[in-house]
Amino acid sequence: MTENKDILTLGDIRQLVDLFYTRVRADALLGPIFEERIKDNWARHLDIMYRFWQTVLLGELTYQGSPGAKHITLPVSGEHFEKWLSIFYTTVDELFTGSKATEAKWRAARMAEMFAGKIALYQKNKNTIL
Numbered sequence: 001m002t003e004n005k006d007i008l009t010l011g012d013i014r015q016l017v018d019l020f021y022t023r024v025r026a027d028a029l030l031g032p033i034f035e036e037r038i039k040d041n042w043a044r045h046l047d048i049m050y051r052f053w054q055t056v057l058l059g060e061l062t063y064q065g066s067p068g069a070k071h072i073t074l075p076v077s078g079e080h081f082e083k084w085l086s087i088f089y090t091t092v093d094e095l096f097t098g099s100k101a102t103e104a105k106w107r108a109a110r111m112a113e114m115f116a117g118k119i120a121l122y123q124k125n126k127n128t129i130l
């Protein structure tokens with residue numbers, strides 16, 4: 001049996017992102033939410049996600065964007081983020097081992113926490129007339 005290696009190259013990131021989103025699309029809870037927003041632009045979404053993780057994990061600055069703004073209006077709550085993280089952790093652990101793999105899971109969890117907090121606040125206040 002061979003030991004998994006760490007996430008070290010753009011090829012590794014593509015492998016992780018491809019398998020993760022294949023699983024997300026097949027998931028009964030998350031799949032429809034992604035399909036509704038992304039429609040037939042999956043190649044573009046995957047390319048953005050390769051660049052996002054390349055920037056975060058490899059320090060190669062190919063992603064520029066405001067991910068928070070893209071999530072704020074999504075119809076999601078805590079259970080969606082739990083599912084997202086569970087699929088992400090399983091996929092990372094299945095393919096990789098090491099400090100970058102650990103960092104990927106840590107970063108995803110921090111961002112999930114941040115998005116979930118902002119979305120909950122938005123949903124609570126969106127009908128408030130200021």
Ligand code: HEM
Pocket residue numbers: 030033034037038045048049052064065066067070071074076080081084107108109111112115
């Ligand atoms: C319930 C969980 C989540 C759902 C349903 C979700 C859904 C989406 C969707 C539909 C898009 C495409 C937005 C668009 O182009 O209009 C997107 C983009 C993105 N998501 Fe998520 N997401 C989730 C969690 C996360 C988490 C935890 C991260 C952190 C790693 C993340 C990182 C990103 C990034 C970086 C983009 C690209 C933003 C850009 O276009 O610059 N997402 N997400």
